[in-house]
Amino acid sequence: MGKKKVVVALGHRALGTTLPEQKCATKSSAKILADLIECGLNLVITHSNAPQIGMIHTAMNEFGKVHPDFTAVPMSVCSAMSQGYIGYDIQNALRAELLRRGIYKPVSTVLTQVTVDPYDDAFHEPVKVIGRTLTEEEAFQEEKKGNYVTKTEQGYRRIVAAPKPDKIIEIDAIKTLFDAGQVVIAAGGGGIPVLEQNEELTGASAVIEKDLISEKLADELDADILLILTSVDCVSVNYETTQEKALHEVTSAELKEYMEEGQFEDYTMLPKIQASIDFVEAKPGRKAIITSIAKAKDGYLGKTGTIVTA
Numbered sequence: 001m002g003k004k005k006v007v008v009a010l011g012h013r014a015l016g017t018t019l020p021e022q023k024c025a026t027k028s029s030a031k032i033l034a035d036l037i038e039c040g041l042n043l044v045i046t047h048s049n050a051p052q053i054g055m056i057h058t059a060m061n062e063f064g065k066v067h068p069d070f071t072a073v074p075m076s077v078c079s080a081m082s083q084g085y086i087g088y089d090i091q092n093a094l095r096a097e098l099l100r101r102g103i104y105k106p107v108s109t110v111l112t113q114v115t116v117d118p119y120d121d122a123f124h125e126p127v128k129v130i131g132r133t134l135t136e137e138e139a140f141q142e143e144k145k146g147n148y149v150t151k152t153e154q155g156y157r158r159i160v161a162a163p164k165p166d167k168i169i170e171i172d173a174i175k176t177l178f179d180a181g182q183v184v185i186a187a188g189g190g191g192i193p194v195l196e197q198n199e200e201l202t203g204a205s206a207v208i209e210k211d212l213i214s215e216k217l218a219d220e221l222d223a224d225i226l227l228i229l230t231s232v233d234c235v236s237v238n239y240e241t242t243q244e245k246a247l248h249e250v251t252s253a254e255l256k257e258y259m260e261e262g263q264f265e266d267y268t269m270l271p272k273i274q275a276s277i278d279f280v281e282a283k284p285g286r287k288a289i290i291t292s293i294a295k296a297k298d299g300y301l302g303k304t305g306t307i308v309t310a
């Protein structure tokens with residue numbers, strides 16, 4: 001039997017937020033990814049980017065203040081930069097960790113574009129929170145520039161459209177590397193959102209939900225497992241109440257019932273649940289696992305985490 005094909009989706013916890021945090025977090029995440037490779041898994045890695053894209057966007061705006069010819073930097077360009085910046089740290093950390101264990105395996109990042117529908121309703125209702133918390137004055141300035149802002153418990157945050165992913169443009173390159181047994185970091189931050197017009201691709205002002213692209217990537221690569229690594233060991237029902245119950249083995253049908261009951265928070269756990277359901281229902285024998293980055297190996301071994309089957 002060949003090696004198991006796994007798409008791993010890394011959340012915020014695996015990446016950190018600031019530059020030094022990211023350097024440090026990717027080093028510890030690399031150890032966990034290397035453990036999975038030592039278990040005999042072939043990995044494609046994808047990841048979050050909301051804090052990083054916010055940081056890049058702020059930095060580019062600051063640059064605009066000192067450069068007279070500078071026009072606002074599109075969100076798609078910030079997304080491309082975030083893929084390069086995060087991919088760079090993950091690929092170097094993982095390469096070094098594998099070498100320390102005596103394993104030579106090429107690790108590379110593929111800048112990945114994903115088409116979105118220009119008529120997607122999401123463009124009329126931005127919901128995706130990016131970047132740091134803003135003061136009231138900063139929020140006011142963002143709105144003056146035509147950007148969207150929402151008020152959260154912690155303060156003001158920027159929000160952008162989160163359209164559904166359609167086509168992964170670089171899928172053939174990713175497949176070729178994956179099929180050759182190489183480690184690929186792809187479709188980071190949901191992929192660079194683009195609109196397709198004949199032969200041309202133009203950047204869209206949006207950020208795609210990384211859990212949704214993880215599912216599409218895993219489906220198109222015909223992966224056996226979609227492994228979503230987040231900040232909780234298990235998905236729970238009655239989350240953060242005295243009746244909280246962790247879900248260990250669960251079917252997609254059961255998850256749909258819990259969804260109907262509103263058990264999963266929008267924009268955090270809900271997209272992970274939706275991605276897991278779609279992935280396992282598309283083909284028999286598939287498994288989706290949702291667990292924390294620290295418990296990745298135990299999750300794969302079935303010792304912890306929420307394991308979803310059809």
Ligand SMILES: Nc1ncnc2c1ncn2[C@@H]1O[C@H](COP(=O)(O)OP(=O)(O)O)[C@@H](O)[C@H]1O
Pocket residue numbers: 010011012013048229230231232234235236237238239263264265267268269
């Ligand atoms: N029913 C639930 N069970 C477990 N966690 C939940 C649930 N509903 C919401 N969450 C929240 O989802 C968060 C994970 O989502 P998110 O912050 O988007 O992580 P990531 O960056 O890893 O994608 C958890 O930290 C938890 O607070």
Ligand SMILES: NC(=O)OP(=O)(O)O
Pocket residue numbers: 011012047048049050051188189190207208209210211
């Ligand atoms: N692109 C994306 O979904 O990023 P986060 O997971 O950081 O929100």
